[in-house]
Amino acid sequence: xxxxxxxxxxxxxxxxxxxxxxxxxxxxxxxxxxxxxxxxxxxxxxxxxxxxxxxxxxxxxxxxxxxxxxxxxxxxxxxxxxxxxxxxxxxxxxxxxxxxxxxxxxxxxxxxx
Amino acid sequence: xxxxxxxxxxxxxxxxxxxxxxxxxxxxxxxxxxxxxxxxxxxxxxxxxxxxxxxxxxxxxxxxxxxxxxxxxxxxxxxxxxxxxxxxxxxxxxxxxxxxxxxxxxxxxxxxxxx
Numbered sequence: 456x457x458x459x460x461x462x463x464x465x466x467x468x469x470x471x472x473x474x475x476x477x478x479x480x481x482x483x484x485x486x487x488x489x490x491x492x493x494x495x496x497x498x499x500x501x502x503x504x505x506x507x508x509x510x511x512x513x514x515x516x517x518x519x520x521x522x523x524x525x526x527x528x529x530x531x532x533x534x535x536x537x538x539x540x541x542x543x544x545x546x547x548x549x550x551x552x553x554x555x556x557x558x559x560x561x562x563x564x565x566x567x568x
Numbered sequence: 569x570x571x572x573x574x575x576x577x578x579x580x581x582x583x584x585x586x587x588x589x590x591x592x593x594x595x596x597x598x599x600x601x602x603x604x605x606x607x608x609x610x611x612x613x614x615x616x617x618x619x620x621x622x623x624x625x626x627x628x629x630x631x632x633x634x635x636x637x638x639x640x641x642x643x644x645x646x647x648x649x650x651x652x653x654x655x656x657x658x659x660x661x662x663x664x665x666x667x668x669x670x671x672x673x674x675x676x677x678x679x680x681x682x683x
Contacts, residue, residue, distance in 0.1 A: 459611070497572075497657060497673035498612065511670065545611050555602055555661055555671050559611030 456481040461546050461560035469568055470536060476563045478529040478546030486552040487529040489521060490545040492562070498545055504529060505552040536567045571595045572660050574674035581681050587645040589677050591658030594639065598672075600663040603632060603643045606655045606676070615656075616643070619663070648681045655679070 459480045468474050478487065485506050490498040503511035504523040512521075518540075520532040529546055543564055547557040573592045581587045589603075599620040604612035618625040618632045618641070625632050631644045645652055658674040 461611075495577075495675065497675050499673075500670050503670075513670075547611070553663060555600065555659070555663070556614045556617065557604075557612075557671075559604075559613065561609065561611050 457558070459546055459548055459558050459560035461544075461563050463563060464561065465564045465566075467566045467568060468533065468536065470538070472536075473532070473534045475533065476531040476544055476546075476565075478531075478548075478560055479527055480548045480558070481527055482548065482550075482558065483526075484548035484550050484558070485526060486549045486554070487523065488547040488549075488557065489529070489531055490547065490559075492543045492545060502531075503552065510552065533565075536565075538567050541566045570674075571598075572658055572672045572674040574656075574658055574677050576677050577675070578678040578680070581648045581679065583650055583681055583683050584647045587643075587648045587652065587679055587681065589643040589645075589656050589658075589679065591641045591643075591674055592639055593641075593660050595660070595662075595672075596639065597662045598660040600661050601632070601634060601641050602659045602671070603630075604657040604659060604673075605652075606657060612657055645679075648679075650681050650683050653679055653681050 462477045487504045489501040492498045501515045502521045522530040543562045545562045546560040602617040603615040606612040634641045655676040657676045661671045
């Protein structure tokens with residue numbers, strides 16, 4: 456298995472909803488990442504998990520809450536989002552935190568209404 | 569302040585010819601550079617990388633050139649194929665020197681290879 460699987464592929468949620476994005480990999484990678492990408496912009500790093508511990512939080516608002524239950528799984532819990540949070544959310548993994556040859560998932564297209 | 573710049577939003581090339589995608593960076597601490605390719609509805613795919621101790625790295629049809637003095641790198645695709653049509657992201661980071669930094673992406677260049 457050489458993939459990073461993200462679910463759902465599309466999500467529409469209201470500003471009062473609570474939802475979660477899921478990311479899974481079975482490559483034995485020990486670093487996992489959440490990126491946010493707006494249209495015609497580069498991917499922007501949100502969070503880094505290194506050996507299941509949160510190592511980087513790029514000043515992301517608390518309405519985004521990451522979770523790494525185990526080495527294969529990464530979640531992003533969403534609550535009280537704003538319309539400007541609508542974007543493509545990309546998960547990536549790498550063998551270690553110092554290996555930048557990331558494997559990216561296909562992303563979750565999030566629309567906040 | 570954009571540390572990694574891809575000044576050409578798009579590039580159109582004829583099949584069989586060379587595609588040259590350019591990337592400039594401002595942070596002299598960057599010592600590791602990568603190119604990613606992204607098709608619509610898919611995540612970016614790692615393509616090729618180069619560390620600052622080299623000035624060239626080749627992998628099949630793809631070659632990355634690094635000019636440290638100019639803070640410039642380029643990706644050459646020879647020969648270009650229609651399947652190469654995608655958005656190409658340049659990315660950079662500090663890996664070997666000092667404390668490790670995050671991977672910083674450019675805005676991307678959309679390459680269209682016409683049959």
